[in-house]
Amino acid sequence: AQRVTQPEKLLSVFKGAPVELKCNYSYSGSPELFWYVQYSRQRLQLLLRHISRESIKGFTADLNKGETSFHLKKPFAQEEDSAMYYCALRGAAGNKLTFGGGTRVLVKP
Amino acid sequence: DTGVSQNPRHKITKRGQNVTFRCDPISEHNRLYWYRQTLGQGPEFLTYFQNEAQLEKSRLLSDRFSAERPKGSFSTLEIQRTEQGDSAMYLCASSPVGEQFFGPGTRLTVL
Numbered sequence: 001a002q003r004v005t006q007p008e009k010l011l012s013v014f015k016g017a018p019v020e021l022k023c024n025y026s027y028s029g030s031p032e033l034f035w036y037v038q039y040s041r042q043r044l045q046l047l048l049r050h051i052s053r054e055s056i057k058g059f060t061a062d063l064n065k066g067e068t069s070f071h072l073k074k075p076f077a078q079e080e081d082s083a084m085y086y087c088a089l090r091g092a093a094g095n096k097l098t099f100g101g102g103t104r105v106l107v108k109p
Numbered sequence: 110d111t112g113v114s115q116n117p118r119h120k121i122t123k124r125g126q127n128v129t130f131r132c133d134p135i136s137e138h139n140r141l142y143w144y145r146q147t148l149g150q151g152p153e154f155l156t157y158f159q160n161e162a163q164l165e166k167s168r169l170l171s172d173r174f175s176a177e178r179p180k181g182s183f184s185t186l187e188i189q190r191t192e193q194g195d196s197a198m199y200l201c202a203s204s205p206v207g208e209q210f211f212g213p214g215t216r217l218t219v220l
Contacts, residue, residue, distance in 0.1 A: 004151075006151075009149075043112075043113075043211050043212060043213045043214070044152070044200070044211040045210075045211065046208050046209075049208070086151050086152070088151075095140065095142070095157055095159075095164075095165070096142065096154040096157055096165060096167075097142075097144075097152070097154065097209060098154065099151030099152045099153070100151050101149070101150055101151050102149075102150070102151050
C-alpha cells in the first residue's frame with residue numbers, strides 16, 4: 001500500500017521568512033515523488049518532481065529515502081506563494097497518484 | 110484554452126438521481142484519470158484509462174459508479190442513485206507519459 005502524510009494543515013509565515021512543508025510517505029519500492037500546488041481559483045498544477053532535481057519558483061525538495069520524506073522548502077516566502085500544496089507519490093509499476101491531505105500556506109505581508 | 114476541460118463545473122442534484130460528468134483531455138494525451146476530492150482532503154484516485162481501455166479501478170469506485178472512454182478521447186463518469194456522501198469535487202487529469210495535467214473539476218452537491 002502507498003500512503004502520503006502531510007502533518008501540517010496550515011502554515012502561516014511572514015513574507016521573507018523561510019517555509020518548509022513536510023511530506024512523509026510509505027511505499028515498499030522506489031517511488032516517484034511530486035509536489036502539486038493549487039492557487040486560489042486555479043486548477044491543480046505540478047510544482048516540481050524529485051527526478052528533475054530542479055528549483056521552481058524558488059522551491060526545492062529533496063527525496064530522503066532513509067527518512068521516507070520529501071519536504072518542500074523555500075528560503076524566502078513571497079505573498080504569491082500563498083496556496084494549497086499537495087505532496088503526491090507514484091509507485092514504480094503504476095500510473096495513479098496518491099496524494100497527501102494538503103497544506104495551506106499563508107504568507108502574510 | 111488547450112488544457113483539460115470538464116463539464117459541468119457545478120452540479121446540484123437530489124439524492125437518488127443519476128448524474129454524468131464529462132472530461133475532455135488534452136488532445137494528444139492517451140492516459141486519462143479520474144480523482145475525487147472531498148473537503149479538507151487531497152485528491153483520491155478513482156480510475157485510469159489508457160486510450161479506451163480502463164486499466165485500473167479503485168475500490169472507492171462502487172458499482173454505482175461507471176466510467177467510459179469509448180473512442181479514447183473524452184471520458185464520462187456516471188454516478189447512479191446518488192447519495193449525500195458522493196458530494197465532492199471530481200477531478201479529471203490527462204497525461205502522455207509522466208506529468209498529469211488536471212482539469213478544473215466538477216463540484217457535485219447531493220441534497
